[in-house]
Amino acid sequence: MNIAFIGCMVMNREINYEVSQSKNRVRTWWLRQGLHDTPGILKNTLQDMIDRVEDYQQTLDEDKQFDYICLGYGLCSNGILGIMSRTIPVIVPRCDDCISLFLGSADQYRSLFRKYPGAYWYNTGWIEQAFTPSKQSYERHRHKYLQQYDEETVTYLMEKEMEWTAKYNYGVYIQSPVYDCAENESYAQEASQLFGWKYQKESGTRLFFYTLVNGPWKEADFLVCPPGHKICPDYSTAKIKAVYVQNLHKKQNL
Template identity: 30%
Template sequence: MAYFCYIGCSILMKEVCRAVHQNPARSGRQSVAPTRVDLRFLPAGLHERPKILQQLLQKEIDTVEEYVQLEGQSPLCRETYQALLLGYGLCSEATVGLRARRIPLVVPRAHDCITILLGSKERHQKLFAENSANYWYSSGWIERMLPPGPEREKQLSEKFLQRYGQENLSFLLESESHWQERYCQATLIISQADGVEQNKAYRAYTQNCASHLGWEYREVSSDLTMLTDLLKGAWDPERFLIVQPGSEIIPSFNDQIITTKECTGNV
């Protein structure tokens, strides 16, 4: 049995837990080798501060590797991680510079969690080409972030009013929402990890946001193949980057999204 440690964003927590629960080792299906995965999640929203996210991810990687090294010195320890799995893509270049010390890192060739939810960088690119002015909604984003919509505006209004007063409120709200002008469509990713009633609620929420913003509404189904294959060890090089010890992640500036280079300095 393969033994991995997964480090990922809590945006994908439900999808990850569902995939682990459906592991062949639990279900009895033996079409692929069974795996055991320990899970570690970081808070959502850190992609907005990529330097901080990069530091936290490297700290998590180093902490896991230090634990493995200590466990390896114990005669009672019979197994260790074969790989560290990252539930992140490029993510505003937050994964750039991450180093593998003693254990290989496995990273999806993805721009961000949306690519992972859609199942491939090719599908993400196809949908982006159809409408580049699209804002993505998912159950994880709705539950853990404040996507554009009336709820976001209400919470920001309360925050700005308390901190800066009524006289500055209109200006601050307009300044904060200026970036939304480049979007004209809200697309909900209907997740396989959610039930029918849950998806009805997420659909109603996103439709309300779209109506409030004057955007079109669209929905697509998720494809959790990339995430499932990451967790079960099916790492073909077209979809996953394996970062060997002594290497670090860098952008590839092509359709592969990320690649590696040998570390320089103290590893």
């Protein structure tokens, strides 16, 4: 089977590993990490990418055409709501965000969310691709602000920006099953110590990533959104559902 995978760069090591081992032919498209901070932009970027994959599909020989588009996204601040493909089924994990994907299931995330109230999560993907709180990253912010603002304002901004760290209790590092990096683990440990958080380590699993690329996509864990249906909120542990879209030709109204 041929799969078009569109995902967040945060999971590129895990997905690339699965792609290398998969019997499926998978082509990957990556979007930058952090789009969940601006859900509207995430939605537009993702929809644009799906549209481009569908256009690209028209140029492919029949045996190379994609059977499915798989999304490396959870709800991600509801940034995936309203997304649709006109011609290719879209597979979406049923979870809040990539923390569930790295942990292997939405249930595991819910359970650890309760076990570690006020947790900041670290792993290789976030450390490599995202802003993660640490001495080094805040020093970079401070330096950046100094180019723009006076010293007093920078001190104020840094105080405000770091205020939240006092409210958190745990720094949790998720160990990747495909890439062991002692340096990143030390980074999480040092940051946890700096902010006064209790350091914890949890094992990630390949389960969600493996299944996303290989299937089968069980109803409990994945939404199979048929062509001409858009992804809508479900407001239960199912998280999302597929809703048929009428007047498909009015693309701008979707």
